[in-house]
Every structure is written in C-alpha cells, then in structure tokens.
Amino acid sequence: MSYNVEKIHGCTMISGPVPVTDMVKLMAPPSDEHWILDPNLALKLGATLIFGPKDNLKRMAASAEVKARIHEHQSKLLDGVHVSDQAFAWLVGGERGKSSDSMFGFLTGVKVMQHGAHPVDAADFRRCRLLLEQVPEFNDRRQALTELSDVWGGLVAKWDDLCAMMDAEAPAWREKLGCASSTNQAIKQISTSRGQ
Known part of the structure; x- marks a missing residue:
C-alpha cells in the first residue's frame, strides 16, 4: 500500500x-x-x-494554490465530458458529499462519480438540494435518478414533500442552521422501506 x-x-x-x-x-x-x-x-x-x-x-x-489544484483535479475528473459553467462551478466550489456526487455523476455521465450513494440523512439531502439550486438544469432531469436505485426512486417520489418538510423545520438549512429531525426520520424510513 x-x-x-x-x-x-x-x-x-x-x-x-x-x-x-x-x-x-x-x-x-x-x-x-x-x-x-x-x-x-x-x-x-x-x-x-x-x-x-x-x-x-x-x-x-x-488559497490560490489549492483553488488551482481543485480546478485541475476536477477538470481531469470530467475526462472530456462537457458540463455547463454552473455544473463546473459546483464541482470545484460547491458543498459535496457522496450522494450529491452520485447525482452529479449520473446526470452528467462522469463515470468515476457514479457510485449510487443516496442521502441517508438531512445533511446529505441538504447537499443534494444545494446541487439542484446551483445547477438548475439538473432539476428538470431529477426524475432520471430513479434509475440509480430503489431508494433513489423513493426519494425522488417524495422529493417535494421532503423539501417542504425541511423548509418548515429548518428554514435556514442552506446555512446549516436548525434541526431537521423529521426530515431525517422520513429519509431513513424511505431507505428502510426500499430495502437498504
């Protein structure tokens, strides 16, 4: 090693x-x-x-050095796949996690990012929501995420309800403020009911 x-x-x-x-x-x-x-x-x-x-x-x-390294690494990660300016801006500057990376990989065809991870809690779901806000073109293709897994299918089916729930219990979720315990519970219930 x-x-x-x-x-x-x-x-x-x-x-x-x-x-x-x-x-x-x-x-x-x-x-x-x-x-x-x-x-x-x-x-x-x-x-x-x-x-x-x-x-x-x-x-x-x-730091400028690290920003340049991020830009270079993410450009290599795309491996010739063209993405919009907003998508690339999220890739180098957005809040990322395994489930939001999974969404990005699936929706863009960047193969190294397609590992099928789904949100397991409100923090993961938050990062996925931020991705859809920062790259609005992905919102129109959100339904395609059902192909990733049964859990993704359940999440997509309840997406708007989960967003409304999170907005109600943690209005400042974008700033990581508030507690979204009901959203956590709903996400875990979807995961459990879908067999994961």
Missing part, C-alpha cells in the same frame, strides 16, 4: 490507501491543537483525507 502525505497551510492531506496503524499516528494532533476533518475539500482534491485546525483549513481552501 502506498500513500502520500502533504502539509499545506498547516493542514495534512493524505492521498491513497492508508493502513489503520499509520492512520492513528498521522491523525494525532499536537496536544495544544484541535483538528477536524474536511471531507468536502478532500473530495474536491481527490484526497483520502484532509485534516487540521479549523482556521488553517479555511486558509487552505481559500
């Missing part, structure tokens, strides 16, 4: 598969620091993990 460790703006970026024994050593912060993971930034850079102090992660993500 081979992996690469890079230090950028006081953060650690790991690429490649990491043995658990190495992971424990790599992720041990100095006693005076609190480290957090940034899975969104890791997705954008094609890394396994990125972690560090919160302020350092913000500086890293905002």
Whole structure:
C-alpha cells in the first residue's frame, strides 16, 4: 500500500490507501491543537483525507494554490465530458458529499462519480438540494435518478414533500442552521422501506 502525505497551510492531506496503524499516528494532533476533518475539500482534491485546525483549513481552501489544484483535479475528473459553467462551478466550489456526487455523476455521465450513494440523512439531502439550486438544469432531469436505485426512486417520489418538510423545520438549512429531525426520520424510513 502506498500513500502520500502533504502539509499545506498547516493542514495534512493524505492521498491513497492508508493502513489503520499509520492512520492513528498521522491523525494525532499536537496536544495544544484541535483538528477536524474536511471531507468536502478532500473530495474536491481527490484526497483520502484532509485534516487540521479549523482556521488553517479555511486558509487552505481559500488559497490560490489549492483553488488551482481543485480546478485541475476536477477538470481531469470530467475526462472530456462537457458540463455547463454552473455544473463546473459546483464541482470545484460547491458543498459535496457522496450522494450529491452520485447525482452529479449520473446526470452528467462522469463515470468515476457514479457510485449510487443516496442521502441517508438531512445533511446529505441538504447537499443534494444545494446541487439542484446551483445547477438548475439538473432539476428538470431529477426524475432520471430513479434509475440509480430503489431508494433513489423513493426519494425522488417524495422529493417535494421532503423539501417542504425541511423548509418548515429548518428554514435556514442552506446555512446549516436548525434541526431537521423529521426530515431525517422520513429519509431513513424511505431507505428502510426500499430495502437498504
């Protein structure tokens, strides 16, 4: 197994598969620091993990060097697939997760992103909603997501209801404010009833 460790703006970026024994050593912060993971930034850079102090992660993500690397990595990921300017802007700057990446991959034909993950909670569903807001052309094709899995079929069938539920219980969901426990429960119920 081979992996690469890079230090950028006081953060650690790991690429490649990491043995658990190495992971424990790599992720041990100095006693005076609190480290957090940034899975969104890791997705954008094609890394396994990125972690560090919160302020350092913000500086890293905002740096011209990292923005250029994100742009380059996402361009390679597309592998010749043409997407709209809005879709590319989401790819390099949007909030991403496995389920929103799955939507993007399926709707654009970017094969490396089609892994079929579906939202498992309101946080995942939030990222999917943000994708549809930032790339409006995908909204017209949302029905096609039913081809991904039975769970996606259930989610698409209840999409508008789930959105209304989330809007009612967490009006500031775009800013990650509020609790969407009923939306969480409804999403889990759809997953369970569809066999996953």
